[in-house]
Amino acid sequence: MAVVTRDGEPGAAAGTTSRPAAATRLMASRLFASMAGLDWLAKVWWTCLSISLFAGLWELCWAMGWADEKLLPPPHIFLGNIGEQGKYFNTATRWQVGTSMTEGPSAFESVLITGAATTMRVFAGLVIASVLAIGVGVLVRYYRFFDRLVLPTITLLSPVSPIAWLPVAIFLFGIGNAPAIFMVVVALFFHMVLATINQIDTVNTNFINVARTMGASKSQIYLRVIVPAILPGMLQVLRMNLFGAWMVVLVAESTGVGYGMGQVIMLARNTFNPSLVFFTIAVIGVLGFAFDWLLRMAQRRILYWLPDTAERLRVL
Amino acid sequence: MSSENAPHFSSKDAVVCRGVGKTWAAGTKRAHEALRDIDLDIKPGEFVVFLGPSGCGKSTLLYLIAGLEDATGGQIWSFSDKVETPSPERSLIFQETSLFPWLTVWQNVSFGLAIRGASQEERRKVAAEALQRVGLIAAMDKRPDELSGGMRQRVAVARALAMRPKVLLMDEPFAALDVQTRARMQDFLLDVWRDSGASVLFVTHHIDEAVALADRVVVFTSRPGRIKTIYPIDLPRPRNLFSREAETMRIQLTELLRDEVDRAFAEQEAFAVPA
Numbered sequence: 251m252a253v254v255t256r257d258g259e260p261g262a263a264a265g266t267t268s269r270p271a272a273a274t275r276l277m278a279s280r281l282f283a284s285m286a287g288l289d290w291l292a293k294v295w296w297t298c299l300s301i302s303l304f305a306g307l308w309e310l311c312w313a314m315g316w317a318d319e320k321l322l323p324p325p326h327i328f329l330g331n332i333g334e335q336g337k338y339f340n341t342a343t344r345w346q347v348g349t350s351m352t353e354g355p356s357a358f359e360s361v362l363i364t365g366a367a368t369t370m371r372v373f374a375g376l377v378i379a380s381v382l383a384i385g386v387g388v389l390v391r392y393y394r395f396f397d398r399l400v401l402p403t404i405t406l407l408s409p410v411s412p413i414a415w416l417p418v419a420i421f422l423f424g425i426g427n428a429p430a431i432f433m434v435v436v437a438l439f440f441h442m443v444l445a446t447i448n449q450i451d452t453v454n455t456n457f458i459n460v461a462r463t464m465g466a467s468k469s470q471i472y473l474r475v476i477v478p479a480i481l482p483g484m485l486q487v488l489r490m491n492l493f494g495a496w497m498v499v500l501v502a503e504s505t506g507v508g509y510g511m512g513q514v515i516m517l518a519r520n521t522f523n524p525s526l527v528f529f530t531i532a533v534i535g536v537l538g539f540a541f542d543w544l545l546r547m548a549q550r551r552i553l554y555w556l557p558d559t560a561e562r563l564r565v566l
Numbered sequence: 567m568s569s570e571n572a573p574h575f576s577s578k579d580a581v582v583c584r585g586v587g588k589t590w591a592a593g594t595k596r597a598h599e600a601l602r603d604i605d606l607d608i609k610p611g612e613f614v615v616f617l618g619p620s621g622c623g624k625s626t627l628l629y630l631i632a633g634l635e636d637a638t639g640g641q642i643w644s645f646s647d648k649v650e651t652p653s654p655e656r657s658l659i660f661q662e663t664s665l666f667p668w669l670t671v672w673q674n675v676s677f678g679l680a681i682r683g684a685s686q687e688e689r690r691k692v693a694a695e696a697l698q699r700v701g702l703i704a705a706m707d708k709r710p711d712e713l714s715g716g717m718r719q720r721v722a723v724a725r726a727l728a729m730r731p732k733v734l735l736m737d738e739p740f741a742a743l744d745v746q747t748r749a750r751m752q753d754f755l756l757d758v759w760r761d762s763g764a765s766v767l768f769v770t771h772h773i774d775e776a777v778a779l780a781d782r783v784v785v786f787t788s789r790p791g792r793i794k795t796i797y798p799i800d801l802p803r804p805r806n807l808f809s810r811e812a813e814t815m816r817i818q819l820t821e822l823l824r825d826e827v828d829r830a831f832a833e834q835e836a837f838a839v840p841a
Contacts, residue, residue: 456664459634462652464678464729474681478668555667555709 321524328525328532333357335529339364339514365537368503368510371427372495372541375434379495380488383439387446392472404443412437412498416505430510433502434495445487449480482556485549492545496538511537580644580733580765581608581631587639587790588626599790600626604640606784606793608765610732615780616769619823619830623791624769624784628735631767632658644733654678657726661738663718665710665725672697672706675725696724699758716747723758734759736768740775752778756803773819777812778805785822788830795822 305325311317312324319327328335336357386404390397415436419429453476461471503512511534518526586604591597600623608614616624629635631642633652642649644656652658665674673680675696676689684692697703700720710718719739726734736755740748752775759766770776776783776799783797797819801811 454662454664456660456662457666459632459652459658459660460664460666460725461677461681462634463632463654463656463658464681465652465654466681470681474677475666478666481668555711 323525328528335526336361371430371499375431379435379438383442384446387443391450408440430502433498437498438491449483453479482553579607580610582643585640586637589638602790602792611763613766613781615776615783617776617783618786619788619827622786622788624786625737632735654729656733657731658735659722659739661741671708675728678729692728696728700724734764734766777815788826
């Protein structure tokens with residue numbers, strides 16, 4: 251039924267599905283949703299188990315007296331005094347408002363504000379770097395002139411450690427958000443340009459040939475075939491670079507380029523406070539994990555056409 | 567046979583090749599000759615099968631006719647136009663699935679119209695027509711990965727038909743399919759061919775397929791590919807493939823091919839010998 255109506259009236263396709271079919275579909279989708287929910291629960295369970303195992307081993311080392319609690323405080327100690335540690339976060343805002351250590355936002359709020367500041371820098375850096383890198387990568391393959399002019403410099407700068415750019419970031423942007431974002435962009439941009447070019451080169455030639463036979467122009471082939479074809483690979487590259495971005499942003503923040511998680515780590519180091527170090531590491535871990543999860547969700551949304559291969563590889 | 571002679575051909579012919587040759591990586595150390603001195607005339611509405619050992623350049627010739635590659639010698643015309651670039655009039659269907667995985671079936675079929683800037687309404691209409699012809703109208707809103715291999719190739723055929731081509735070029739389109747599906751697809755293709763009135767150039771290395779489909783079989787020599795002989799299949803359609811004549815033709819074609827396959831093997835073995 252649905253097929254016939256679709257044939258006649260293209261626009262009304264969704265509305266004309268017959269009622270029993272719609273009901274079956276609804277039931278099927280509910281069943282699927284509940285299964286997906288269980289799957290999700292299982293994932294949470296395994297994640298908790300994985301972390302508990304690690305924490306448990308650490309606690310064991312402490313209980314046996316192998317780990318000095320002043321140097322390697324186990325989780326129950328460094329997580330136990332969140333209130334105490336939290337006040338070291340968000341020091342920059344305190345400094346900006348000019349209040350003393352005991353006033354201002356609560357410990358929990360401070361952790362949130364600092365975490366959010368760092369996360370925003372990573373996010374901004376990732377977005378800017380990927381837009382620039384995909385743009386430049388496409389241009390390099392589109393125009394031979396651009397390729398010859400730009401690619402040698404990019405390849406030359408690619409192996410330079412982002413740490414080397416730190417002074418440049420300070421010279422150019424001083425202190426604040428800008429230098430930290432700049433560091434993230436610089437750390438990702440060059441690799442991502444090379445990755446984009448590599449992705450373009452491995453696009454199935456049949457796809458391009460089909461478009462050519464259909465009379466597509468060069469720009470149409472790039473827009474309608476090459477860009478969608480490289481998206482899966484590019485999102486993969488983006489995910490891999492996400493962790494790189496987190497590492498660089500900490501370095502940028504810890505050397506006084508800005509304030510944030512990196513600055514808290516630096517503070518902990520200078521005041522010899524291992525508890526604060528581990529607490530910050532835990533927060534960074536959670537943030538990075540959440541960010542990666544979000545990116546995977548986005549990937550699934552954007553790349554709706556890709557089958558899930560992980561399960562197939564596992565059951566081999 | 568040489569390309570120096572003035573081309574003498576009817577301007578109504580679907581494809582005309584005169585002295586066509588192709589050398590890959592010409593002018594370098596890795597240069598190798600894929601095709602030499604191909605002279606061929608294909609009439610409108612004719613079904614021609616290119617048969618030859620693998621690596622003999624029959625697919626290369628198809629790409630040259632499609633305009634996707636440039637010939638290094640000779641000239642190709644199609645309906646009195648010189649072939650220099652790809653054209654929607656000559657649609658190519660590949661062995662591997664070449665449907666865009668990010669588009670639905672109907673969007674794939676109407677991709678050529680989208681490029682010309684047709685409205686969504688028109689695109690959907692043309693896609694529906696083409697999918698009707700290949701019997702896949704029900705799969706219109708599906709994604710390619712939801713279809714079987716045979717269905718995907720039918721969608722690829724529909725995509726080619728949507729461009730109303732005068733020449734359908736098919737590069738071993740059924741090679742990846744199982745035997746039963748392949749037989750069904752051959753019947754399907756013959757129906758499509760009869761309806762469309764287009765010429766079909768079909769590359770295969772299966773003798774059975776050649777006898778089932780072709781008006782004429784072009785048998786290629788092994789590398790560099792030349793035309794060894796053009797073998798007419800004058801069996802009435804629909805064909806009884808178990809008839810004595812069909813069997814005789816298969817045997818004759820097998821013998822024609824055997825020398826070439828032997829030669830190709832000997833060549834490969836010569837390469838495999840350690841220095």
